[in-house]
Amino acid sequence: MTQGDNRIRILICIGGGPDSLSSLKYATRLSNQGCADIDLLYVRPLDSGLKSGGMEIRVARENMLDWGLELPGMTHLKAARDLLIELGEIAPDSTRDWHHRELSGDVAGEYVREYENPCGGSISLRLRTAPDVTTAAIDEAQQNKADIIIVGASPEPVEGLRKLLSPKPLALKIAAHSPIPVIVARQLEPGRGHLVCVQDTDRSRSMLPEAIRCAHACQCPVSIMSVAPDESGIKSAQKAVNEAAALFKKNGIAPHETLVEVGDPVETIITIGYDFSLILLSESEKPWFAKGFSVSHEVAARARNSVMILK
């Protein structure tokens, strides 16, 4: 598929949860400003082999198709498509067939259905099977040269003992492993602005062009904040905020406000960030297995609203 140089390509992982569907409104907002390409992906873990006792699940799937039933995942993708029709991204009368794809050799598991949006961008519904959902989502993003991955998180962050016992949520796994920006979506409504969290570090400065591009695409009000862990860090925090604000202004966006706070970075960002649509943070410099202990990934895990980790 050809892709315009300026067009953002967004991959939204549809896992059946309400937050992945509500994030469609945000994607539509980006699309309205910059004519985005939107890929909706549903990944189902492989379920054959020993788990199915030696009979391939595809036998059951082919039987379902023979009855005229939809494969699992198609229902979720169709719900997303219906929402995009409501939002005006897909013409109500457009119908497309499912085309089989051969990614992992599952003859009854992988399909794609493609539409065009009014500005000429593409919208595709993708069904995929894979042994590991995280890797498949990232692979799909890489294959289709996505710029952002949006993945719905659980509405209530897991805390306490349950956090230790539960497997790491899919959204956080994708955020930790993805080489491209990831939005961990919770009630992702576009109207309440972006909170860009900065530090006086090269890593933080390097993510600012992406934050600016995101603000341009969304046309959302932007606030810039830096949190100093104690009084001695205020000067550095102020410097980071000033530099970021200057760069935003230079690129045609006047920040709505600039904030310098003192306190625990995670708690402060979560508390102040709750009033915004999206909290933007730069990726941690820690290796992938230690990212859970970084400020950005801890905010993504514990915030009650959406967090974007810029890479």
Add this chain to the structure above:
Amino acid sequence: MKRPRFQLATGCKDVYTSCIVIHYLREKRWFFITLAIQAAMLLSPAPDGVSPEGWRVLVMTVGATMLFITEPIPLPAVALLIILGQIFLLGIDSSLVAKSLMKDSVLFIMGSLMLAVALVKQKLDKRLALLIVSITGSNTYRIAFGISIFSGILASFIGEHTVAAMMLPVALSLLQLATDDPAKRRALGLLFLFSISYACAMAGIGTPSGGARNAIMIDYLRDFFYATDDPATFSYSVTYLDWMIYAYPVFLVQLPLMHLILRHTFKTDITDLGPAVEKLKEQVGDEGSLNGRHYMAILLFLITLIGWVGFSSEVGMGTIAILGAVLFLVTGLVRWQDLNSGVNWGVVLLYAAAISLGVQMRDTGAAAWVAGVFMDILAPFGMDHGIGLMAAVMVLTTFITNTMSNGAAVAVLGPIVLSIAVGTETNPLAVGMITAVSSAFAYFTVIGTPASTIVYSSGLLRPKDFMVVGWRMALMSFTVLLLASKLYWPLIGL
């Protein structure tokens, strides 16, 4: 103006090499952890009471079990590693290893999987749906019970994956026709889909052809205890009918209790499916009545069933299963391409390798050593004999079967529990039956039984749902099986 694309993370710029390596390591992490554990075990001295060969077999068994559960590499690769391990670690001649792979139970698994695919391809499920609703009427709970009874009785003979694959569209069609409300549809789905999966799982114990695990246990009992020149050991050559007499009543008692538990756990507002049933009748009615092809398929299956009941003790259950599959192929009722793509041949190889490893566990004394360790743990609780021992074996099997397929659980546990039986002078047949039957109690996880995996593939169930109802089912099944082993089996001389 051309805008820049988003930047990639440091370390992932331009090429994704480092990310690919990270993803590979992440996907394969359990493989490397398994290798590390195996290396540590091999480098440490063998514990007292186990021979160096036995210790190496245990190292292989621990590794194979971890790989069965976590599946970081393709399962056929695990099977091939077991074969290589026997040659290189145990020093067994490759021809002997090759010979130990193919047993009647492996032929049975191969043949019954081909039969399963052949039967699903006959599209008899639509007629079955019509038959169920014509008997049960339109009451939701009666339909759920009807689905359980039909699924259970069929699964006890033709295997749970066959029935689950056939009944899944029946249930989904009824759900689709019943309501458009996602919440109501899910509530109804829980009732119907669990009626299929749990009935199939429970029924799998009913006859030897119900599941691979039964055939594996029959092979172990024969291999370990049967001697052609000793009439006292003839009871360890369990025939198809023997097995049915031991296990079928246990399944029949559980079936209505299972329905009551499901009915109590998953209540639904839709108590009458009249309109949905009518639409289903219309849909299925368009298919017309049974034709010659269908009658032939039913006839061939009945011939296979008669073969299992009447002749399997002479020629082996595997031979009959292969014969059935061949008849389906020769009559053109199924294409080889369908069998080839529908059967996971790697799993057949895996079962063969697991059984071969089980035999090595017995021959090297590794199984007896593990059994001794297990008994030492149980002795302080007074569970090293009698009903306590039965309960302990049942709990152990239930735990293992919830983490891997029930066939693999029996293949791994069989030699150990039979050694426990010998060590405690308990009837090995009873302990073997307890193990095979309780391997059906995989109610807590999606991967426990093939039927659960198949209904889960509908996308309507969540892993948590299995836990919600699973403990009730397990409690009921534990009670029924313990009562059977205490009251019923002694009556029939087991």
